[in-house]
Amino acid sequence: MTAAKRPPLPVILLANDLLDGEVVFWTGRGWSDRPAEALIAKDEAAAFELERAAAHALAQNKVVDAYLVDVALDAEGHAVPRHYREKIKTEGPSVRRDLGKQAGQSNLVPTGH
Amino acid sequence: MYRYDEFDARFVRERVAQFRDQVARRLDGSLTEDEFKPLRLKNGVYLQLHAYMLRVAIPYGTLSARQLRQLALIGEKYDRGYGHFTTRTNMQFNWPRLRDVPEILDLLADVEMHCIQTSGNCIRNVTADHFAGVAADEVEDPRPTAELIRQWSSLHPEFDYLPRKFKIAVTGSAHDRAVIKAHDIGLRILRNAKGEIGYEVMVGGGLGRTPMIAKTIRAFLPKHELLAYLEAVLRVYNLEGRRDNKYKARVKILVHEIGAEKFTELVEAEYAGLDGPSIDADPQEVARIAAYFAAPAYEKLAPRSSAYETAKAENRAFATWASVNLFPHKVPGYAAATISLKNIGEAPGDVTSAQMRVLADLAEKYSFDELRITHAQNVVLPHVKQDDLFAVWQALVAADLASANAGLITDIIACPGLDYCSLATARSIPIAQALAQRFANQQRQIDIGELNIKISGCINACGHHHVGHIGILGLEKSGKESYQITLGGDATLNAAIGENLGPGLAAQDVPDAIERIVDVYLKHRKADEPFIDAVRRLGLEPFKIALQETLHAPA
Known part of the structure; x- marks a missing residue:
């Protein structure tokens, strides 16, 4: 991940858990399967820290496919991806509202974290 | 099996x-x-x-x-x-x-299943006509050939690292139901003038970002020469196929770039240098495999079942399902039943575990323990006695599996699209759902007749949109989902790649556009002329105008 590819601010860092595949978000202390807990980087320095966290996590074999996603903030200050692809990724299939994060489901096995 | x-x-x-x-x-x-x-x-x-x-x-x-x-x-x-x-x-x-x-x-x-070679740059799962062993126009059951190729290609040391993925399909009938011309290799079993069985070998078909129709490189290959000849084709591809650019690495690009004639020459030269008999399957092994696909123990039945005729006369919904979803069986008194996984408003091809168990029970009880999965994302019970069709249908109704739309406008092929797929550029399933809802009326579907809509959520074309009578391709345009409509594609032996009708549409405009296209057909068709024939006769122009009207319709 290089600065040249960095999306516009603010951004969050998401990835898939290596063992369970679940979409996870960097919280500043670790990875969470809840988008509301994503650390939101609002300036370049914070975004750079997210990139460092991504590189470190990939090297640690905790997650795969880690990248920054540009977001808008909703009324409660939570991050909502601007692009429809990442929005679907953080919610679950738009055709199955009973599945995925939008339905409160997670594939993470708690003991693994 | x-x-x-x-x-x-x-x-x-x-x-x-x-x-x-x-x-x-x-x-x-x-x-x-x-x-x-x-x-x-x-x-x-x-x-x-x-x-x-x-x-x-x-x-x-x-x-x-x-x-x-x-x-x-x-x-x-x-x-x-x-x-x-x-x-x-x-x-x-x-x-x-x-x-x-x-x-x-x-x-x-x-249960003798696996996931080997369902991805990667190797020879993928071999597909065949879903009415294999059933169709009256069949020269020979294509499944023994497909099984032979599966065994030969599984972990074949020479072909485990091809330039790109490689797909093979086999049909044994005059009518192609396996889309063989959109495959890297398509095989059609046929008889020559002497009555001997062999294969027409077609190479270089494929969909994706550069759609191509396969070219025949051998009009008749004697049956026993199959594996050595396939080896020659694969070897030429393995050596000559491009590895510098994954978008130009499929064999279709090689065939296109050097031409079918030159490709044929290379294959024949390679083939001439091979020790064919050492590669071709032992006839005993071929016979051993074929024996597994011997016809089941059919009963001797009358061609028409009075129980079946009575049930149709007494139950209109059953009669409709029977007229749309049944395929004639070569054995008198039997039928092949297509079980549609295209319920209005559901994701094409999705099936619940509970439904799988119902289908398994039905197969065991009524179809010699056999099911077929079709490339159109439906299930077939291949050998059902006409006497049993009403009982089968009642069980399907109870399991929400009795949609009477096989081959009709709501029998839509759709890839998972952006609802699941990380490669997708747009969603496919919601478009399929909206179209199915728009054309849900049973009688209207029957009036329209055979019409294949195929939807892909990206240029990789898993939803076969290029060969849909109406194809829909989901792309991203300025941060929004946009859908291109193509017309005139054909997945049969008359294979054709659909042509683009105009600029992309927003998702909510797709049903209107398709309805206008269908209206043009209904207005201009002759008697029983199917949609695809009318498109060929009329050309694209009237349909382009219809699409323009959608684009300029008041919001």
Whole structure:
């Protein structure tokens, strides 16, 4: 991940858990399967820290496919991806509202974290 | 059906053990993601948008009740209670955990199934006509050929690292129901003037970003020469195919760039230099495989069943289903029943574990323990007695599986699209759902007649949009989903690539556009002229005008 590819601010860092595949978000202390807990980087320095966290996590074999996603903030200050692809990724299939994060489901096995 | 011998069984078990070890090495850091990815792909494990995805091979779309029940169990235990049938007649599970995949592979091995070569740059699951052994126009059942190719191509050391993926389809009939001309190799079983059986060999078809129709490179290949000839084709591709650009690496690009004539020359030269008999299958082995596909023990029945005729006369919904979803069987008194997985408003090809069990029970009770998966994402009970059709239909109604739309406008092929797929640029399923709802009226569907709509959520064309009578391609345009409409595609032996009708549309405009296209057809068709014939006769222009009207319609 290089600065040249960095999306516009603010951004969050998401990835898939290596063992369970679940979409996870960097919280500043670790990875969470809840988008509301994503650390939101609002300036370049914070975004750079997210990139460092991504590189470190990939090297640690905790997650795969880690990248920054540009977001808008909703009324409660939570991050909502601007692009429809990442929005679907953080919610679950738009055709199955009973599945995925939008339905409160997670594939993470708690003991693994 | 084919049954594993001791070698097959050991091979699959060893492969499961090998993958279990690879997963463990990935988790302890011995393998990096870059090293692990090609290994997991060759075992059918993808990383999709929300989770891992596991693609299970269903060779030539044939399943037993026991196998389908095992898929139901896996769906329930390791997924979210459902699976998805693909256009390669495979089953995909959308939510498995990587840590569970070795267990799932063991469960599959228990019922002689696996995920080997369902991805990666190798020879993929071989597909065949879903009415194999059923169709009256069949020269020979294509499944023994498909099984022979499966065995030959599984971990073939020379072809395990091809420039790109490689897909083979076989039909044994005059009518192509396996889209053979959109395959890297399409094989058509036929008889020559002397009455001998052989293959027409077509090479270089494919969809994706550069759609091509396969070219015939051998009009008649004697049956026993198949494997050596395939080896020659694959060898030419392996040597000459491009590896510098994955978008130009399929054999269709090679055939296109050097021309079918030159490609044929190269294959024939390679073939002439091979020791054919040492490569071709032993006739005893061919006979052993073919024996597994011997016709089931049909009863001697009258061509027409009075129980069936009475049920149709008394139950209109059953009569409608029978007129739309049944295919004539070559054996008197039997029919092949297409079970539509295209309920109005549902995702095409999705099936719940509960429904899988119903289908398994029906296959066991009424269809010699056999099911077929079609490239159109439906299921077939291939050998049902007419006497039993009403009972089958009643069970299907109870399981919400009795949609009477096989081959009609709501029998839509759609890839998973951006609702699941990490490669997709737009969603496919919501478009299929909206169109099915727009054309839900049963009588209207029947009035329109055979019309294939095929939807892909990206240029890779898993939804076969290029060969849809109406094709829909979902793309991203300025941060929004945009849908291109193509017209005139054909997946049969008259294969054709659909032509673009105009600029992309917003998702909400697609149903209106399709309805206008259908209205042009209804207005101009002659008597019983099917949609695709009318498109060929009328040309694109009247349909382009209809699309323009959609674009300029007041909001």
